[in-house]
Amino acid sequence: MTVVSGEANAVTFTVGGARRGFLECLPVALGVASYGVVFGVLAVQAGLSVLEASLMSATVLAGAAQLIAVDVWAEATTVPVAAVVLTTLLVNLRYLLMGAALRPWFGGLSARAAYGSVFFTADENWALTMGVYDDADANGRPVPGAYLLGSGLAIWLCWVGATILGAVAGDRVGDPSRYGLDAVFLAVFVAIAVDLWDGGEQLRPWAAAFAVALATAWAVPGYWYVLAGALAGGLVTLPTPEPTGETA
Amino acid sequence: MIDGPLSLEPLVVATILAMAIVTYATKAGGLWVLGRLESHGHSSRSTADLERQDPAGGQPRDDGPLAASGRRLERVLGVLPGAIVVSIVAAEVLEGGLAEWLAGIVVATVAWKTENLLLAILAGVVTVLVIRGGV
Numbered sequence: 520m521t522v523v524s525g526e527a528n529a530v531t532f533t534v535g536g537a538r539r540g541f542l543e544c545l546p547v548a549l550g551v552a553s554y555g556v557v558f559g560v561l562a563v564q565a566g567l568s569v570l571e572a573s574l575m576s577a578t579v580l581a582g583a584a585q586l587i588a589v590d591v592w593a594e595a596t597t598v599p600v601a602a603v604v605l606t607t608l609l610v611n612l613r614y615l616l617m618g619a620a621l622r623p624w625f626g627g628l629s630a631r632a633a634y635g636s637v638f639f640t641a642d643e644n645w646a647l648t649m650g651v652y653d654d655a656d657a658n659g660r661p662v663p664g665a666y667l668l669g670s671g672l673a674i675w676l677c678w679v680g681a682t683i684l685g686a687v688a689g690d691r692v693g694d695p696s697r698y699g700l701d702a703v704f705l706a707v708f709v710a711i712a713v714d715l716w717d718g719g720e721q722l723r724p725w726a727a728a729f730a731v732a733l734a735t736a737w738a739v740p741g742y743w744y745v746l747a748g749a750l751a752g753g754l755v756t757l758p759t760p761e762p763t764g765e766t767a
Numbered sequence: 768m769i770d771g772p773l774s775l776e777p778l779v780v781a782t783i784l785a786m787a788i789v790t791y792a793t794k795a796g797g798l799w800v801l802g803r804l805e806s807h808g809h810s811s812r813s814t815a816d817l818e819r820q821d822p823a824g825g826q827p828r829d830d831g832p833l834a835a836s837g838r839r840l841e842r843v844l845g846v847l848p849g850a851i852v853v854s855i856v857a858a859e860v861l862e863g864g865l866a867e868w869l870a871g872i873v874v875a876t877v878a879w880k881t882e883n884l885l886l887a888i889l890a891g892v893v894t895v896l897v898i899r900g901g902v
Contacts, residue, residue, distance in 0.1 A: 550885030569772035571779050578787035587855065588786065598778045600785070607786045610855070611793040613848030619797030626802065637794045643884060687772070699895040705859045705867060706874045706891035708852055713878040713887075715849040724846045725853050732854030736861050745854050752850025753843045 528656060530624050532632045532664040540648070540669025547643045548673040551582065552681035557703045558585055559685020560692050565593035569686040576682040580641060580675055583711060584610040586704050591742065602742060609745050613715065617645050624652050624662050632664065639671020641678075642711060728752035866898040 555576065562572035567589070579585055584607045591602045618637055625633040648667045655662045695701055712725075732748030860867050870891040878887040 547884070550883070550888070553885055553888055567779060568774045568776075570775055571783065574775075574780070575783045575786065578783060579790050581790050583852075583855075584786070584790065598776075598782055600778070600782045603782055604785045604789055608789045608793070609851050611790050612851060614790070614793035615797040615800075616845065616848060617797065618794055618799075619801050622798055622801040622805075625798055626805070633798060634795055637798060638791060640794045699892040699899070702867070702870050702891040702895040703888055705856065705863070705871055706888040708856050708859065709871050709874040709891070710878040710884055710887045712849060712852045712856060713875055715852060717849075721846060721849055725849055728850035729853045729857045732857040733861055736858040744858050745851055748854025748857065749847055749851045752846050752853075756843055756846045757839065 528659060528662055530627050530662040530664045532628055534665070536663030536665035537669030537672070539663060540644070540651075540666035540671075541673045542669075543651075544644050544647055544670035544673040545677075547647060547670075548677040551641065551643060551674050552677040554582060554586070554703050554707055555678045555681025556685035556688075557695065557700050558582065558589065559682040559687070560689045560695055560700065561586070561589045561593070561685075561704075562682070563686045563689030564692075564695070565589045567592070567686075569683065569689075572686040573679060573683050576679045577675070579607070580639065580671075580678060581607070581611055581614075582641070582678070583707055586707060590704070606742055606745060609749065613711075614640060617642075620649065621667070624664060628664050632668075636665070636668040636671070639668055639675055641671065641674050642714060644670035644674050646714065724752040724756040727755040866895045869898060870894040 558576065559569075559572055562575070562585075563569065567575070575585055575588075587606050587610055588603045591599050591606055595602070617640060621633075621637070625636070628636075644667065647670055651666050652662050692698075692700075728748040728751050731751035732744040735747040736744035856871065860871055863870075873894045874887045874891040877890040878884070881887070
């Protein structure tokens with residue numbers, strides 16, 4: 520099949536590609552580590568051991584979801600299994616879209632390479648990777664398929680390391696809000712929102728979600744506001760007329 | 768605390784593993800679903816449909832109600848992640864006071880301008896500390 524311009528070029532999967540991803544992602548990984556430490560602190564204060572907190576960071580690798588999970592945990596008297604798993608699913612739904620976006624390049628990789636790599640997807644290295652892949656396509660260069668893996672490994676190392684640091688220091692830190700660390704939680708989510716913002720079409724659904732979540736959080740205890748806001752956003756977007764000639 | 772730093776409570780570990788499975792499902796799910804759709808000829812079919820239409824630009828595709836609801840679903844799925852994230856932000860600012868509201872605005876501005884996560888977080892933390900009267 521002839522390669523048409525705009526289609527994916529040859530996609531490699533090499534150690535060199537992984538190494539490039541790792542090195543180029545290190546500065547970003549340090550930023551992630553900053554709130555990894557906060558996660559560690561909050562986790563042990565919520566009742567997890569250092570080992571449990573580290574296990575979560577190592578196996579889940581999803582900062583926003585982990586932060587909200589330990590928030591749910593801290594409020595509960597017994598282990599809040601259902602609430603934690605549900606909020607984790609909701610907060611991580613965006614990964615479905617991010618994984619799908621990788622399809623043009625990952626479709627040609629072996630299942631092991633593709634599905635092994637996506638474990639190491641985080642917001643930051645995904646954005647970095649998409650930029651590199653698009654750029655390679657635009658310039659007719661081979662695409663480093665292992666870039667996601669390498670960049671993800673940098674984040675994984677920093678994330679787990681930071682968690683351990685925070686967890687060990689955790690009990691000694693006292694009240695995190697004394698250092699403004701509770702703002703880190705807010706900052707992470709605001710930063711993700713800014714990242715997800717794609718233009719005017721999202722204004723109405725997002726405004727609806729925000730308003731409904733605000734009202735629900737005020738009226739109803741627990742984490743129902745997440746579901747309510749999501750439903751509101753989804754419902755508001757339904758009657759939008761089809762844009763003409765515009766790609767989704 | 769009775770548990771040591773290396774303790775592992777079975778229910779906690781089970782919850783963590785459930786989180787991990789659910790998270791991996793979201794990370795791998797999009798890729799997997801598209802792979803299944805492609806192997807059932809989904810994308811090749813829509814390409815053929817497009818070729819049958821007049822390729823003049825700007826025309827809305829008229830390829831049936833099924834494709835239209837597919838696009839609607841895509842649009843709803845596309846807006847869900849943002850809706851969920853702003854819902855969480857909403858609850859956070861509700862809980863907090865002036866400090867949190869302002870921090871949120873500062874973080875959004877810094878994140879928008881610099882696209883640097885670390886700077887955005889620092890800006891938020893500094894804002895909160897300054898408004899609360901400093902440390």
